[in-house]
Amino acid sequence: MKEKSLTIESRRNWVKEGMLKSVGDGSDTLFWHNIWVGEMPLKEKYNRLFGISLDKEAVIAKMGNWNQGVWEWTWKWRRNLFAWENELLQELIKELQTISLKQGQQDAWTWKYNQEGKYTVKTTYKHLCQQHTIGSTSGQRIPTKDNLKSRGLKGQDDDKCVLCGVEVESVEHLFFKCEVSWSIWASCYDWWNLKTVGQGKGWIHIEQHTGLVSRGLMKEMWIVIWFATIWSIWLWRNQKIFKDEADSWERVLELIKFRSFYWCKTTLCPDLVQDKWRSKPKEGHKRLQQ
């Protein structure tokens, strides 16, 4: 049981891990906490330096200055660095040289499973499927019940989906085919006052989803809702398996609204209004009304 929950915990951030900050002027990205250079947050890779930094919560833009068009880092430490810490700092500086900040350009999110660096639902979907179908020793798969079972982990006698309790749980089923998940998707369509032609499966569902909104900022937000819904279904499913109490269906919908609001506000639309977003999302921002 312990091994199982560890596996889940280590994988539960798969959506978050896929989201990378693509840095512009660095004014919206936390230097130590966000993943924006390399594969992990700098606070993890350079844990020792983070420990003595006086700028633990600073955004990148506050970690240096522009000097005649050239960015210069400034470091504030709690004490003088030891020689080996200085070596570590040189390593960090070298890593930072692989990224160039861009004056006057906003930070944006990208999706790392797409080689072009832009998140798309298609690459996310491919990534989900790969996690689900790659050989069982890779350790890269989402631990849905059917592949936990195929890996021989104990306590998985029941491989049924915890949402509906009827079908075998798989990525395809959990996120798209399950009637409970589907009713969540349907509520999102209601929320956006969109009509859908019925329950698409797998990739068809995603194409239908993104096709419902034609273009522009609204479409970008609608795609964020796709991510937020996937992410929320996944967390809900984990709650149901590992916690004594799980959120109600209504609460999950509220969480989707909250999470998508937060993502949209921080990445697409700083002046989005939460109350409006929850009731009439298309009126939550001036630009959306056009």
Ligand SMILES: [Zn+2]
């Ligand atoms: Zn189900």
